[in-house]
Amino acid sequence: MMKDTAEKMKLVTHFIAGYPSLEASFDTAKGLIDGGAYALEMQMPFSDPSADGPVIESACRKALEAGFRVGEGFKLIERIKAYADVPLYVMSYSALVFNMVVQGFADRALAAGAAGLIIPDLTPGTDEGLYEAGRRAGIDVVPVVVPGVSDERLSEIMAEKPDWVYLALRSGITGSYTELDAENLGFLDRLKKYDAKIMAGFGICTPEQIETLKPHCDAAIAGSFIVNRLSEASTEKGGSGIMHAAKDAVEYLLGE
Amino acid sequence: MDKYNNFFGDFGGRYVPEVLRAPLIELENAYKDAVEDPDFLAELAEFQHTFIGRPTPLLHAVNASTELGGADIYIKLEGLANTGAHKINNAAGQALLAKRMGKKRIIAETGAGQHGVATASACAKLGLECVIYMGTEDIRRQRPNVYWMELFGAEVRGVESGSRTLKDAVNEAFRDWTASYRDTHYLLGSALGPSPFPDMVREFQSVIGNEVSEQFAASEAEQIDAMVACVGGGSNAIGFFSPYIEAGAPRLIGVEAGGRGEGRGNNAVRMDDTGRPGIVQGYKSCFLLDEDGQVLPTHSISAGLDYPGIGPQLAELGRSGRLEFQSATDDEALEALKFFARTEGIIFAMESAHAGAAAIGLAKELGKGRNIVVNMSGRGDKDIFISAAALDGANWKDFLQEEAGRIR
Ligand SMILES: Cc1ncc(COP(=O)(O)O)c(C=O)c1O
Numbered sequence: 234m235m236k237d238t239a240e241k242m243k244l245v246t247h248f249i250a251g252y253p254s255l256e257a258s259f260d261t262a263k264g265l266i267d268g269g270a271y272a273l274e275m276q277m278p279f280s281d282p283s284a285d286g287p288v289i290e291s292a293c294r295k296a297l298e299a300g301f302r303v304g305e306g307f308k309l310i311e312r313i314k315a316y317a318d319v320p321l322y323v324m325s326y327s328a329l330v331f332n333m334v335v336q337g338f339a340d341r342a343l344a345a346g347a348a349g350l351i352i353p354d355l356t357p358g359t360d361e362g363l364y365e366a367g368r369r370a371g372i373d374v375v376p377v378v379v380p381g382v383s384d385e386r387l388s389e390i391m392a393e394k395p396d397w398v399y400l401a402l403r404s405g406i407t408g409s410y411t412e413l414d415a416e417n418l419g420f421l422d423r424l425k426k427y428d429a430k431i432m433a434g435f436g437i438c439t440p441e442q443i444e445t446l447k448p449h450c451d452a453a454i455a456g457s458f459i460v461n462r463l464s465e466a467s468t469e470k471g472g473s474g475i476m477h478a479a480k481d482a483v484e485y486l487l488g489e
Numbered sequence: 490m491d492k493y494n495n496f497f498g499d500f501g502g503r504y505v506p507e508v509l510r511a512p513l514i515e516l517e518n519a520y521k522d523a524v525e526d527p528d529f530l531a532e533l534a535e536f537q538h539t540f541i542g543r544p545t546p547l548l549h550a551v552n553a554s555t556e557l558g559g560a561d562i563y564i565k566l567e568g569l570a571n572t573g574a575h576k577i578n579n580a581a582g583q584a585l586l587a588k589r590m591g592k593k594r595i596i597a598e599t600g601a602g603q604h605g606v607a608t609a610s611a612c613a614k615l616g617l618e619c620v621i622y623m624g625t626e627d628i629r630r631q632r633p634n635v636y637w638m639e640l641f642g643a644e645v646r647g648v649e650s651g652s653r654t655l656k657d658a659v660n661e662a663f664r665d666w667t668a669s670y671r672d673t674h675y676l677l678g679s680a681l682g683p684s685p686f687p688d689m690v691r692e693f694q695s696v697i698g699n700e701v702s703e704q705f706a707a708s709e710a711e712q713i714d715a716m717v718a719c720v721g722g723g724s725n726a727i728g729f730f731s732p733y734i735e736a737g738a739p740r741l742i743g744v745e746a747g748g749r750g751e752g753r754g755n756n757a758v759r760m761d762d763t764g765r766p767g768i769v770q771g772y773k774s775c776f777l778l779d780e781d782g783q784v785l786p787t788h789s790i791s792a793g794l795d796y797p798g799i800g801p802q803l804a805e806l807g808r809s810g811r812l813e814f815q816s817a818t819d820d821e822a823l824e825a826l827k828f829f830a831r832t833e834g835i836i837f838a839m840e841s842a843h844a845g846a847a848a849i850g851l852a853k854e855l856g857k858g859r860n861i862v863v864n865m866s867g868r869g870d871k872d873i874f875i876s877a878a879a880l881d882g883a884n885w886k887d888f889l890q891e892e893a894g895r896i897r
Contacts, residue, residue, distance in 0.1 A: 280783040281651065281769060283660040284506050284667065290650050303781040327504050327768040332782025353506040354771070361504075361768070379508045386510070404508050405668030 242447045243271035247456035251301030252292045253467045257475045262313045264479025277306045277325035286408025288457040307345040314346035324351040339366040349373035357390050364393045375399050380420035391427045400433040408457045411436030413445045421449035440488040495684045500801035503683040505771045512670035517685040519590045545569045547704040553832040559852035560859035568868030572607045575725045575866045580607035582693030587674035594618040594673040598662045600655030601793035602634025604678030609643035619643040622661040624653035627792045655796045679722025680800035683771030694728020702732050710860050715740040718864040719844040721793045723800030725866035744847040746789035747816035757787040759799045760807045760814035774801040790819035791839035817846035838867030
């Protein structure tokens with residue numbers, strides 16, 4: 234485990250706006266920040282999150298059943314940014330972005346204080362103008378790639394000149410553990426020739442994985458692992474436990 | 490019409506995560522190649538003839554037409570296709586294509602269970618492993634089909650997410666596919682989803698409309714004035730209409746599920762002023778969405794029409810006015826079911842009965858000397874638990890209780 238805190242890996246922590254409630258998701262964000270997260274990835278719940286596994290799917294459903302609205306998501310960003318100035322990335326699906334008109338979504342996210350957008354089902358070439366809208370608004374649009382994407386396609390994606398690129402470490406949906414092997418680590422090294430910084434995630438749930446990733450990328454992303462910790466906390470201790478659970482989860486992953 | 494369009498006006502396209510981009514390009518290329526290959530087309534024709542039982546009859550519904558006293562109704566009996574619905578046309582086409590692509594495993598979603606049964610049957614016949622995703626609400630509603638799928642050797646996986654119906658089964662199939670595409674083909678069951686599915690499903694279903702053209706030309710009647718089909722995702726409708734779309738005639742009428750009537754969550758009517766442009770499940774089309782763009786719940790007595798989106802080509806044809814849309818309520822569908830059973834001795838699937846209901850109204854409206862062709866996309870055996878409960882509840886309940894007591 235890591236000893237030198239100065240060399241600590243950057244951790245991007247995922248959470249879901251409105252889960253388990255709007256207030257509790259604010260507490261979650263505070264806990265993640267206090268635990269030492271480098272950045273936050275805030276998921277705007279969508280009714281049909283087909284790239285997500287059961288943990289995130291059911292959390293999004295609960296947020297929507299509790300009445301979550303997209304407008305509240307943007308206001309939540311404002312509150313989080315007032316609490317601490319950490320980079321915040323908005324993750325969601327094309328349906329919600331398209332609904333606000335793509336430029337409108339980008340502008341609103343920027344106005345709220347977001348640093349970037351992660352919309353996995355709007356990819357370069359079929360992005361409904363998302364990358365252009367991001368450039369116009371001055372907000373980073375982060376492409377999501379997977380190992381196995383061809384060099385040709387990779388250059389197409391990187392031609393959008395994103396500040397960050399998100400590598401999903403394996404195919405499939407969010408949730409289950411990912412083995413770090415020659416294939417995905419090798420792919421990370423292939424990404425290095427581009428200017429974009431690399432965040433890598435999907436199935437990150439141990440400090441060992443993060444240690445392994447460290448020489449290969451700029452940040453690790455943890456998602457379902459944190460949501461799991463939160464759902465345990467919210468059933469066991471009630472709302473007040475959430476913030477601590479979030480903080481503990483980050484500290485655990487950072488090897489503290 | 491081109492065999493591959495990708496977009497239909499503004500609708501259609503391919504809005505998927507990067508991981509599914511390559512598998513969809515692979516599928517697009519395999520599809521384009523196969524539909525131009527005489528060997529593949531001959532293999533498909535042979536399968537249609539010997540396994541599906543094509544051509545299916547075009548019935549002149551003389552008794553029904555006489556009783557209504559209006560236009561003549563012709564019924565395309567897709568329900569006589571093996572496994573009981575038009576779904577097998579597409580399942581067979583895609584299963585043969587998957588085999589040609591070297592895929593070993595097939596996954597599919599199903600609502601009414603007809604697409605699941607068709608897929609499981611084709612997989613049994615062609616020696617492919619088969620997994621069917623089905624919402625647990627639909628499993629309850631269409632239990633007989635679950636039993637048949639399992640008998641064909643398919644694994645039926647219940648889907649507990651969302652509304653536990655067709656759209657959630659589609660999500661779950663996509664989740665499977667993002668991890669399994671290397672050896673697995675996702676056999677999507679309607680003319681929707683990311684391209685090439687809407688084009689491919691239309692082509693495999695166009696056999697319905699092509700047969701109608703030939704059969705009608707051979708009949709004594711002069712010309713078709715209107716064609717009527719029910720629209721869930723839209724596969725039976727687009728296949729039935731396809732030879733006629735580019736010509737200005739006949740009138741083409743799609744019938745959506747009017748459910749319990751107006752109001753959010755009571756129906757699955759998307760092509761009224763209720764639906765809005767959106768991007769969901771990989772394609773741009775008209776969807777039932779709330780103010781934030783979240784997908785709204787739907788209701789229909791027929792599981793196959795209980796879906797918040799519509800195939801992109803149909804949405805575009807609706808926008809351009811080439812296609813007219815109507816809806817039929819749950820009760821109207823039940824009435825049509827009874828009417829055609831009594832007059833013609835045929836049992837419409839609950840989905841198809843929506844088209845039957847619209848045809849009854851249209852026959853009166855158009856009047857004598859005109860001809861209507863209605864697509865009976867499936868037969869109603871699978872609906873026994875729904876129709877018997879709705880039409881003869883007390884006796885049916887007694888029967889079920891007795892039967893349950895008899896099983897040890
Ligand atoms: C008999 C029958 N008709 C129609 C449908 C609706 O699908 P589509 O609109 O794709 O034809 C279904 C779907 O399950 C069905 O089983």
